Structure formats: C-alpha cells, structure tokens
Amino acid sequence: MQETTRPILIIGGGPGGLEAARTAAALGHPVLLVERRGRLGGTPDAERYAKLTHHFRDAEEAIGELVAAVTDHPLIEVLTRSEVTACEGEAGDFRVTVSTPHGSREARVSAIIVATGFQHFDPGRETQLYNYYSFPDVVTLSDMEAMLKAHQVVRPSNGQPPERVAFIQCVGSRDRQIGNEFCSKVCCGIATKQAIEIKEQLPDARVFIFYIDMRMYGYWENELYWPAQERHKVNYVKGIVSEILPKGDRLLIRGEDTTMGRPMEITVDLVVLSVGMEPSSGTRQMAKLLGIAQNKYGFIEAGGPSGLDPVATSRPGIYVVGAAARPADLDDTFATAGLAAARAVATARRALVGTR
Amino acid sequence: MQETTRPILIIGGGPGGLEAARTAAALGHPVLLVERRGRLGGTPDAERYAKLTHHFRDAEEAIGELVAAVTDHPLIEVLTRSEVTACEGEAGDFRVTVSTPHGSREARVSAIIVATGFQHFDPGRETQLYNYYSFPDVVTLSDMEAMLKAHQVVRPSNGQPPERVAFIQCVGSRDRQIGNEFCSKVCCGIATKQAIEIKEQLPDARVFIFYIDMRMYGYWENELYWPAQERHKVNYVKGIVSEILPKGDRLLIRGEDTTMGRPMEITVDLVVLSVGMEPSSGTRQMAKLLGIAQNKYGFIEAGGPSGLDPVATSRPGIYVVGAAARPADLDDTFATAGLAAARAVATARRALVGTR
Numbered sequence: 001m002q003e004t005t006r007p008i009l010i011i012g013g014g015p016g017g018l019e020a021a022r023t024a025a026a027l028g029h030p031v032l033l034v035e036r037r038g039r040l041g042g043t044p045d046a047e048r049y050a051k052l053t054h055h056f057r058d059a060e061e062a063i064g065e066l067v068a069a070v071t072d073h074p075l076i077e078v079l080t081r082s083e084v085t086a087c088e089g090e091a092g093d094f095r096v097t098v099s100t101p102h103g104s105r106e107a108r109v110s111a112i113i114v115a116t117g118f119q120h121f122d123p124g125r126e127t128q129l130y131n132y133y134s135f136p137d138v139v140t141l142s143d144m145e146a147m148l149k150a151h152q153v154v155r156p157s158n159g160q161p162p163e164r165v166a167f168i169q170c171v172g173s174r175d176r177q178i179g180n181e182f183c184s185k186v187c188c189g190i191a192t193k194q195a196i197e198i199k200e201q202l203p204d205a206r207v208f209i210f211y212i213d214m215r216m217y218g219y220w221e222n223e224l225y226w227p228a229q230e231r232h233k234v235n236y237v238k239g240i241v242s243e244i245l246p247k248g249d250r251l252l253i254r255g256e257d258t259t260m261g262r263p264m265e266i267t268v269d270l271v272v273l274s275v276g277m278e279p280s281s282g283t284r285q286m287a288k289l290l291g292i293a294q295n296k297y298g299f300i301e302a303g304g305p306s307g308l309d310p311v312a313t314s315r316p317g318i319y320v321v322g323a324a325a326r327p328a329d330l331d332d333t334f335a336t337a338g339l340a341a342a343r344a345v346a347t348a349r350r351a352l353v354g355t356r
Numbered sequence: 357m358q359e360t361t362r363p364i365l366i367i368g369g370g371p372g373g374l375e376a377a378r379t380a381a382a383l384g385h386p387v388l389l390v391e392r393r394g395r396l397g398g399t400p401d402a403e404r405y406a407k408l409t410h411h412f413r414d415a416e417e418a419i420g421e422l423v424a425a426v427t428d429h430p431l432i433e434v435l436t437r438s439e440v441t442a443c444e445g446e447a448g449d450f451r452v453t454v455s456t457p458h459g460s461r462e463a464r465v466s467a468i469i470v471a472t473g474f475q476h477f478d479p480g481r482e483t484q485l486y487n488y489y490s491f492p493d494v495v496t497l498s499d500m501e502a503m504l505k506a507h508q509v510v511r512p513s514n515g516q517p518p519e520r521v522a523f524i525q526c527v528g529s530r531d532r533q534i535g536n537e538f539c540s541k542v543c544c545g546i547a548t549k550q551a552i553e554i555k556e557q558l559p560d561a562r563v564f565i566f567y568i569d570m571r572m573y574g575y576w577e578n579e580l581y582w583p584a585q586e587r588h589k590v591n592y593v594k595g596i597v598s599e600i601l602p603k604g605d606r607l608l609i610r611g612e613d614t615t616m617g618r619p620m621e622i623t624v625d626l627v628v629l630s631v632g633m634e635p636s637s638g639t640r641q642m643a644k645l646l647g648i649a650q651n652k653y654g655f656i657e658a659g660g661p662s663g664l665d666p667v668a669t670s671r672p673g674i675y676v677v678g679a680a681a682r683p684a685d686l687d688d689t690f691a692t693a694g695l696a697a698a699r700a701v702a703t704a705r706r707a708l709v710g711t712r
Contacts, residue, residue, distance in 0.1 A: 023695070023698045023699075023702070026698070026699075026702035026705075027383065027698060027701060027702055027705065028705055052664070054659070054663055054664055055659075055663045057662075057663050057664070062662060062663075062664055065662060174577055181577060181578035181582060182574060182575050182577050182578045183572060183573050183574055183576070183577035184574075185573040185574045213569040213570045213571065213572075214569045215569065215571045215572075215573050216539060216569075216571075217539050217541040217571050217573055217683070218538060218539055218540075218541045218682050218683045218684075219538050219682060219683075220539070221530055221537060221538050221539035222537035222538045226537060238594075258615055259614060259615065259617070260617060261615065261616060261617055303410070303411075306413075306418060306421060307410055307411045307413050307418075308408070308410055308413070308418060308686065308690065309690065310687045310690055310691050311691070311694070326574055326575060327573070327574045327575075328574075330664065331666045331688070332687070332688070332691065334664065334665065334666055334695065335666050335667070335688065335691035335692045335694070335695045336691045336694075337695070338667070338691070338692075338694050338695025338696075338698045338699070339379070339690065339691045339693070339694025339695060339698075340694075341698055342379045342382070342383060342694045342695075342697055342698040342701075343379075343382075343694070345383060345698075346379070346382035346383055349382075349383065349384055
C-alpha cells in the first residue's frame with residue numbers, strides 16, 4: 001500500500017510550509033517540499049527577524065527547530081532552489097513539473113499545499129510622502145528587524161544610535177488609494193515588539209508610535225501593549241502623519257494628533273514605516289499556474305463551498321496556508337498549516353481507497 | 357490493526373469540536389465526541405446566532421452543515437448530555453470515564469482534544485455602571501444576536517423597535533480592574549456585523565458604536581468596517597462611556613468623546629454591551645480534571661515546549677482548540693481544530709506503532 005502512496009506537494013519552505021510538512025509526515029504521509037530560495041525558513045530567515053511576538057523567542061532559534069524537524073524527517077524530501085513550473089491532473093493525482101538545479105523533474109502528487117506567503121509593502125512604490133528612497137533614516141519594519149537582530153540600531157545616515165524613533169502605522173494598509181483596503185493585522189503587534197526591543201537595546205531612546213487604531217487583539221494586549229506603555233514607556237500617539245521633511249540632519253514629522261484635535265510636529269532621528277502585507281510574487285505566480293482563484297488584492301481566495309474553510313481554495317485537492325491567503329500572524333500560519341496538512345492527507349487517503 | 361486503534365476523545369460539540377471530529381474521521385481515525393448539552397452546535401446554537409461575520413452566512417445553516425457531517429460519519433460516535441468525569445493514563449492510552457444519561461462508561465482513548473470554548477462576560481457581575489440587570493433596554497451582544505435571528509429587534513421594555521441604538525465596546529475586556537487585561541478580539545467585528553444587520557432590518561434606526569480602538573484586523577476592515585461606515589452609515593465614536601442613566605423612558609449615555617476631547621451625552625433607546633470572552637465553566641472544569649495548565653485568566657495554556665504550538669497543552673497527548681485557549685474568531689477555531697486533529701491522530705499512530 002505504501003508504494004502507491006503519492007506524496008503531498010508543499011510549495012514554500014517558510015513557517016507555514018515547514019509546519020504543514022512536519023504535520024503531514026507525522027501522519028505517516030510522504031512530502032515533497034519545494035522552495036525557491038537556497039535555504040528553508042522563509043521570510044523570518046530571509047529578512048533576519050530578531051525576536052518573535054510569542055514570548056520574545058529568538059526567531060532564528062525557533063524557526064531553526066522547525067527546519068531541523070523537517071530536514072531530519074525520513075518522509076520529507078526537500079528541493080531548494082526549485083520551482084513548480086507546470087501542474088495538471090486533479091485531486092488525488094496531480095502531475096507536476098519542478099525545475100531544480102539538477103534539471104527538470106516530474107512528480108505525481110496526491111494533493112498540493114500552497115505556502116508561498118507574503119511580501120512587505122514597498123513604501124517607495126506608490127506613497128512617496130514618506131520619502132523612503134530619499135531619506136536614509138526612513139526605514140521599514142523589516143530593516144528595523146535586521147538592525148535589532150544585529151544589535152545595531154543606528155541611523156543609517158551616520159551610524160549613530162537614534163535618540164528619538166517614530167513608527168508610522170498602516171503604511172500600505174487600510175489605504176484605498178493604493179488598493180489595499182484591508183488591515184495587515186500584525187503590524188501593530190510587530191511595531192510594539194520592536195519598540196520594546198529598541199528600549200531594551202537603547203534604554204535612553206524615546207519611541208513614538210503613530211497609529212489610527214491599535215489592533216492589539218487577544219493576548220497581544222496584555223503581553224505586548226500594556227508592558228510597552230507601562231514598563232517601557234513607549235509613546236502611543238493617535239494621529240495621522242501627512243509628511244516627513246528634513247530638518248537639519250534630523251527628520252520632521254508633520255500631521256494631525258487626532259486625539260488632541262490639533263496639528264502636530266515632531267522631530268526624530270529615525271522613522272520606521274510599519275509596512276503591511278501583500279501577496280508575494282510566489283503567491284501570485286502559483287495562483288495563476290495552479291489555476292486557483294485570487295481575491296481582488298491578489299491573495300489566494302480561501303473558504304471553499306461552505307465559505308468557512310480557511311484552507312480550501314477554489315480547486316479541490318489544493319490547499320492554502322497562512323499569509324498566502326490573508327494577512328496572518330504566526331498562530332494563524334501554524335494552525336492553518338495543520339488544517340491544510342490534515343485535509344491534504346485525507347485527500348490522499350480517499351484517492352488511495354478509490355484505486356484499491 | 358483497526359481493532360487496536362483507540363479513538364480520539366473530543367470534549368465539546370461546538371464549531372471547534374465538530375471540525376476536529378470531522379478532520380480526525382477524514383484521516384480514518386475513530387472519534388468519541390462528548391457534549392454536555394442535549395445537542396451539538398455549541399455557542400452559536402445555544403445563543404441562537406444570526407449571521408456569521410464570514411460573508412454574512414446564516415449561522416444555523418452553516419453550523420448545521422458541520423453537525424450533519426459529524427453525525428452522519430460512521431467513524432464518529434456522539435454522546436450528548438454527557439460529561440467526562442475522570443481521566444488517567446498517558447498519551448496513546450488514556451482511560452476516561454464518561455457520565456452519560458445511560459450511566460457511566462469507561463473508554464480507552466489515544467489522545468484528547470479539549471474544545472470547551474468560551475462564555476460571554478457577565479456584565480452584571482462586577483461592572484454595575486452599565487446597569488445591565490436594572491435596565492431592560494441594556495442588552496448584550498448575545499441578546500442582540502437572538503433578536504436579529506428572530507427578526508425582532510425591539511426595546512425589551514416596550515416591545516417597540518428602537519430609533520437609536522448604541523454599542524459599547526470592551527465590556528469585560530481590556531479591563532485591569534476586573535482582571536481581564538486581554539482583548540477579546542472578536543467583539544469589534546461582531547458589533548459591526550450586528551450594526552449592519554440592524555440597519556438592514558430597521559433602515560431608519562441610527563446606530564452608534566463607542567470604542568477605544570476599532571480592531572477590525574485583516575479582511576474585517578474591508579468586508580465589515582468600510583461597508584458599515586459608508587453603505588450603512590454606522591456612527592463610530594471613539595469614546596469612553598462612564599455611565600448609563602434613565603432619561604424619561606429612554607437611556608442617557610454619559611462619557612467622553614476622546615477624539616473631540618470633550619464630554620459627551622447622548623440619548624438612545626437601546627444599549628448593546630459588547631461583552632468579551634472568558635473561559636467557559638467547561639473549560640475551567642476540564643482543565644482541572646485533565647491536569648493541564650491554565651493561564652492567569654483561566655484559559656488553557658497553549659504553546660508547548662516551543663512556545664509556538666497553538667494547540668499543545670502542558671500535557672502530551674492532550675490538545676486544545678479555539679476559544680478554550682484564547683479569544684478566538686471562527687477562522688482561529690477551525691484552523692486550530694484541524695491542527696489539533698492532526699496532532700491527535702499522529703499521537704495515536706505513534707502509540708500504535710509502539711505496541712506492534
């Protein structure tokens with residue numbers, strides 16, 4: 001029976017793909033994991049994440065454990081520097097072509113899990129008002145994550161630690177002008193986590209967070225938001241930033257303090273743009289190649305016939321995980337990965353029963 | 357081999373337990389589902405939910421589909437009006453006692469999934485300032501849900517449709533005084549969904565939502581929040597309500613409009629308290645009986661050794677789903693149910709391999 005079991009194809013080797021692979025393998029099912037980059041770990045690895053919002057665990061260590069569980073598993077075959085280039089067939093028997101460094105390879109797989117994730121909004125792309133590409137001291141959440149990881153939080157313009165840092169929330173999110181009306185869900189939490197880390201590394205720095213609504217849902221409220229305000233004295237300002245201008249060798253933030261209902265001007269050394277989530281190029285590409293529906297933002301449409309299945313795509317036997325379908329935090333990613341793995345293994349079982 | 361397979365015990369027949377049961381059975385594993393009430397469906401059924409935040413699907417219909425999938429499945433045995441009263445053993449071989457209407461029953465199960473959910477905060481319990489138990493026209497989200505389902509949105513005091521309705525957010529959440537520092541995550545979305553439904557049923561009513569932060573994360577922003585403001589003209593007011601007083605036969609809301617920075621008084625016919633989530637009595641009871649750790653709020657502690665596993669409890673072989681562990685929306689509940697089912701079946705497999 002084992003001989004006729006076709007593996008599950010998992011596309012993407014980030015947290016979602018890794019968890020899906022581990023879960024399917026724990027259910028006794030073989031997995032073929034395809035990753036475009038040269039190594040596993042996905043965005044947390046590629047963008048050198050510092051700590052996770054979960055108990056401030058070291059990201060490299062936590063993701064490393066997951067990578068080890070996958071690479072050590074006898075039922076999981078990993079292909080890096082590889083891409084799926086063709087797919088036909090149907091649930092239970094898809095025939096896919098994978099381009100690998102050693103040439104093209106054909107595989108028959110029973111089900112497909114798409115875990116191609118997100119990419120950060122490019123703040124220089126359409127909203128020039130924050131001058132990301134003009135001012136070196138305007139950085140993004142990703143840039144800050146790498147600085148925190150390196151314990152080198154500095155102003156890129158002069159290599160000096162900043163005295164005053166401002167986060168601007170909702171860059172590329174909740175913004176109809178650029179077509180991203182959705183909320184990216186995690187940026188409030190990530191900015192707050194980074195603000196705490198900045199205060200830990202530079203205790204004398206002042207940190208401001210300019211926000212529309214502070215979306216610290218669930219335990220982020222008590223685990224991140226309250227400690228940030230009370231223990232770390234992070235300054236939350238409900239306000240809308242309209243522009244960033246040079247002021248000597250510093251930056252002037254101009255906008256409106258919506259709580260006080262008055263114009264606001266504040267001078268800082270470093271601005272962090274809380275860039276939101278957009279579907280990654282891999283997500284867009286795989287959606288087209290696999291013929292699965294995307295929503296108007298380019299994320300993969302989830303829901304299935306009931307409208308309620310967070311991992312069902314428009315095509316039976318193909319499942320979607322985490323941020324390939326929507327703005328997602330790490331809990332969302334791991335949980336949907338588990339559900340997708342279970343659905344995929346069940347699909348494979350049905351196909352097997354069908355052929356006996 | 358099938359003969360020696362011990363079923364997975366699932367405690368709780370709400371959306372999380374139902375999805376976990378369906379997923380485990382789809383993986384070919386037998387399930388014993390124990391539910392305290394006389395019927396399946398959990399809180400959406402018990403509290404007569406109207407529509408779901410997901411595409412405004414009818415809750416009764418959507419949950420009914422899930423119930424049918426479970427009750428029709430040959431691998432799932434359902435015990436209603438039943439409770440787990442004892443548990444010993446370990447992962448792979450738990451011995452449990454279930455009290456049923458037909459007497460006590462012993463079972464050997466390989467793994468346990470706790471899907472005992474949440475209960476709504478009782479607004480009369482500690483915060484009397486909203487006068488829930490004194491004023492008939494002060495109701496909760498649950499009360500409103502049942503009125504919407506019955507197409508009978510009226511003032512309980514006189515049976516007349518209200519002209520002005522006010523939602524008050526964060527009742528029992530984000531509140532250190534009562535010990536609930538966490539955010540209940542879903543109330544902003546539920547209140548907004550209800551506001552839209554009220555406007556659909558009573559187009560001439562005015563609806564206000566008093567909030568601290570509008571936590572419309574992810575697609576709730578574009579699917580609920582924007583339509584509520586633009587199409588349905590729901591009035592969002594960032595403000596803190598300090599008291600509700602009688603004014604003739606109506607209600608006077610007093611507080612502070614924090615955006616305008618001034619005191620506010622507004623007269624309405626009906627007040628809806630957006631009560632938050634707390635662990636259900638079943639969750640507290642099962643945590644104690646199973647010997648699994650709870651967090652300081654009484655929810656079941658999730659995370660496991662990595663800190664990142666949303667369904668691992670402190671005891672191997674016992675998994676937790678959805679709102680038994682944290683404030684959770686329906687996506688969270690279904691996704692964690694799938695992950696928990698996969699983990700439980702993998703545990704059962706390992707035990708089986710171990711005994712061969």
